[in-house]
Amino acid sequence: MAVESAVTAAPCAANDSCDSLKGYCMERLQSFLVVGAGGAIGSCLRYAVALWTQSKGWTAFPWATLIVNVVGCFLITFIFGLLASGSNTRLFLTTGIMGGLTTYSTFDYETTRFFQQGAPASAFANIGLTLVVCFVAGYLGVALARIVMPDS
Numbered sequence: 001m002a003v004e005s006a007v008t009a010a011p012c013a014a015n016d017s018c019d020s021l022k023g024y025c026m027e028r029l030q031s032f033l034v035v036g037a038g039g040a041i042g043s044c045l046r047y048a049v050a051l052w053t054q055s056k057g058w059t060a061f062p063w064a065t066l067i068v069n070v071v072g073c074f075l076i077t078f079i080f081g082l083l084a085s086g087s088n089t090r091l092f093l094t095t096g097i098m099g100g101l102t103t104y105s106t107f108d109y110e111t112t113r114f115f116q117q118g119a120p121a122s123a124f125a126n127i128g129l130t131l132v133v134c135f136v137a138g139y140l141g142v143a144l145a146r147i148v149m150p151d152s
Contacts, residue, residue, distance in 0.1 A: 034088045038096015046101050061122065062110040065103060066129060072102035074137035081145020 050064040058064075076098045083090035107130055114123035 030088065031091055034092045035096045035099070038092040038098075039100035042097040042100020042102075044100075045097070046103065062107070062126060065106045065110055066126070066133070069102050069104075069107060069130060070133050070137045072098045073134040074141040076102075077138045077141030078145045079141075081142055082149055 046064075046068050049068050053059075053064040053067070076094050079090060079093050079098070083093070107126070111123050111126050114120070114126060
């Protein structure tokens with residue numbers, strides 16, 4: 001079984017010039033703009049969650065990263081279950097917003113820092129929580145999409 005990618009792009013035809021902004025090339029430009037706009041929104045949302053967790057004093061553990069990754073896992077699987085492949089709306093929501101919202105690199109950095117600071121229990125807690133809770137969130141997203149759209 002093949003895993004569906006969040007990105008579906010049509011290549012420019014061999015005889016098209018991407019400078020012409022016609023056909024597939026115009027669609028590709030539109031896709032870049034859709035992803036970029038969504039990414040900006042997702043990144044701002046991630047920053048807002050980080051500020052919110054800091055304002056709550058939740059700084060001993062990387063709660064902001066866990067929250068955005070769990071929410072992202074739920075939403076991306078839910079969106080995949082609802083929207084057709086190749087639509088700009090799906091591209092905006094998944095590759096754009098969810099891509100900007102979620103962050104593996106920050107999860108990796110924070111986990112590595114726990115190990116470097118001699119806090120392996122916190123590192124393993126971060127790994128375990130992220131893997132288990134994100135998987136469960138993703139599974140629930142798929143389940144909800146099947147309830148909302150049982151024929152998909």
